[in-house]
């Protein structure tokens with residue numbers, strides 16, 4: 001009887017999972033790999049453009065798994081609480097659920113793009129017994145340079161948002177660092193404004209008027225703002241200060257990491273503010 005095991009590779013829109021997709025096509029041509037992307041409907045335009053390019057390289061479509069219900073629905077279900085690192089209802093409902101429904105009870109091998117230089121990081125590991133997880137980059141000792149080389153050789157390079165942001169995912173993702181929020185405001189003012197409006201709704205519902213500062217409403221255990229410690233209005237009012245800090249951090253990272261690719265320098269500079277490991281489902 002033919003082996004019906006499915007071979008699946010999730011693409012987050014980030015460099016590592018994209019490079020893994022290319023690597024699997026090259027290194028395992030005998031497998032019928034199914035590529036998929038969990039689309040929250042709130043991804044950056046650069047991500048959608050990059051996925052189209054990647055499909056050209058892979059020579060097959062990337063299945064777009066859309067959550068049956070989007071952010072607005074779940075935002076209501078969670079009674080207007082913003083998702084946060086402590087309460088990541090967005091990933092669970094808009095990414096993992098659609099994925100597990102897509103796989104159903106099929107036996108599947110899931111290929112995950114943890115690199116050799118970040119072996120301690122955990123990617124999405126399903127708790128479902130029918131899904132086996134493997135890590136091809138760890139097996140082949142492929143690190144950041146290796147990932148960049150795979151994407152360069154394939155002729156697609158990095159997604160464009162890597163000029164200002166190192167984590168893939170929703171435009172409003174709370175894992176963004178301050179300089180990334182400023183980058184969003186500059187590159188996609190309409191998306192920044194949408195994120196700002198969601199935050200304003202949370203504040204209004206909490207009975208906080210527009211002139212209040214973060215300190216006026218900070219309460220433990222509930223996320224009222226996207227970015228730690230301040231509203232987006234407060235953050236953007238400090239734009240010059242944030243940009244100045246970021247440029248100084250970039251200069252330091254360049255100086256101390258002369259041989260690293262630019263994306264690693266940008267990552268190191270952003271990590272100076274916050275090096276929390278981002279969501280392993282959304283940012284690979």
Ligand code: SF4
Nearest residue numbers: 090169170173279282
């Ligand atoms: S990218 Fe961020 S906001 Fe979007 S689903 Fe993932 S963790 Fe949530």
